[in-house]
Amino acid sequence: xxxxxxxxxxxxxxxxxxxxxxxxxxxxxxxxxxxxxxxxxxxxxxxxxxxxxxxxxxxxxxxxxxxxxxxxxxxxxxxxxxxxxxxxxxxxxxxxxxxxxxxxxxxxxxxxxxxxxxxxxxxxxxxxxxxxxxxxxxxxxxxxxxxxxxxxxxxxxxxxxxxxxxxxxxxxxxxxxxxxxxxxxxxxxxxxxxxxxxxxxxxxxxxxxxxxxxxxxxxxxxxxxxxxxxxxxxxxxxxxxxxxxxxxxxxxxxxxxxxxxxxxxxxxxxxxx
Ligand SMILES: [Zn+2]
Numbered sequence: 001x002x003x004x005x006x007x008x009x010x011x012x013x014x015x016x017x018x019x020x021x022x023x024x025x026x027x028x029x030x031x032x033x034x035x036x037x038x039x040x041x042x043x044x045x046x047x048x049x050x051x052x053x054x055x056x057x058x059x060x061x062x063x064x065x066x067x068x069x070x071x072x073x074x075x076x077x078x079x080x081x082x083x084x085x086x087x088x089x090x091x092x093x094x095x096x097x098x099x100x101x102x103x104x105x106x107x108x109x110x111x112x113x114x115x116x117x118x119x120x121x122x123x124x125x126x127x128x129x130x131x132x133x134x135x136x137x138x139x140x141x142x143x144x145x146x147x148x149x150x151x152x153x154x155x156x157x158x159x160x161x162x163x164x165x166x167x168x169x170x171x172x173x174x175x176x177x178x179x180x181x182x183x184x185x186x187x188x189x190x191x192x193x194x195x196x197x198x199x200x201x202x203x204x205x206x207x208x209x210x211x212x213x214x215x216x217x218x219x220x221x222x223x224x225x226x227x228x229x230x231x232x233x234x235x236x237x238x239x240x241x242x243x244x245x246x247x248x249x250x251x252x253x254x255x256x257x258x259x260x261x262x263x264x265x266x267x268x269x270x271x272x273x
Contacts, residue, residue: 001037001181003034003196003266007075008074008078011071011259030258033109036181041095042096044098045094046097046100047097048097050104050109053111054104062142094113095116100210102190104145110150114149120156121191122156160173162174165184169248181197188236206245208241208245208255209258212245214260223242
């Protein structure tokens with residue numbers, strides 16, 4: 001049950017912003033989201049990437065500004081609908097979406113899936129829905145991107161059993177009750193941020209989402225400082241999460257990050273024209 005990852009958009013950012021000692025040159029970061037087929041749960045998405053709900057149509061002024069600052073270039077054939085079509089599926093076939101955290105680049109496509117069950121941190125969502133737009137904005141969250149009935153479709157990650165992950169990664173939440181996909185808390189980037197460990201692959205994979213933005217930045221001494229530390233929810237916890245992810249890789253695991261500009265073996269191959 002190997003996951004594959006599509007790229008919804010590119011965001012140009014100076015390398016130095018996400019890699020200590022990096023160049024000033026702007027590098028196209030990817031905005032990945034994942035897909036896998038679970039034997040009983042069926043088609044599952046991991047987040048949804050960036051989509052048109054961020055870049056066009058009626059939006060709040062703050063979301064317009066956010067879009068202007070980050071300037072994502074959407075990848076048309078990397079959006080969920082064409083990607084699912086390539087995989088022989090329709091949006092209605094996606095029964096479950098795992099939401100690793102509620103930043104715009106992870107939830108912008110949730111409105112495409114009005115029927116899907118959402119696996120996420122219920123407590124974090126409750127907090128988002130009750131606090132002011134301003135407070136959410138300070139945490140990079142736009143509640144206008146969240147479907148109105150989201151809370152009623154959420155299944156709490158923290159409500160399922162705990163199981164030991166491989167290679168000393170620690171204990172995670174066994175999302176499907178079969179040990180195949182474990183939700184691993186990786187605090188620091190955003191409130192409740194977690195990654196996913198695909199524990200039964202020949203080489204276990206940790207999708208570490210936004211624990212850093214590129215693989216080299218996991219290394220001690222390459223983690224970015226200011227101003228990246230400003231964006232972090234908790235810089236100390238972020239550094240500790242990066243250490244855990246790195247230790248997993250050093251123990252023989254594979255690691256994938258959402259925004260890493262490098263191609264990975266888990267990426268859906270570009271469509272041949
Ligand atoms: Zn994020």
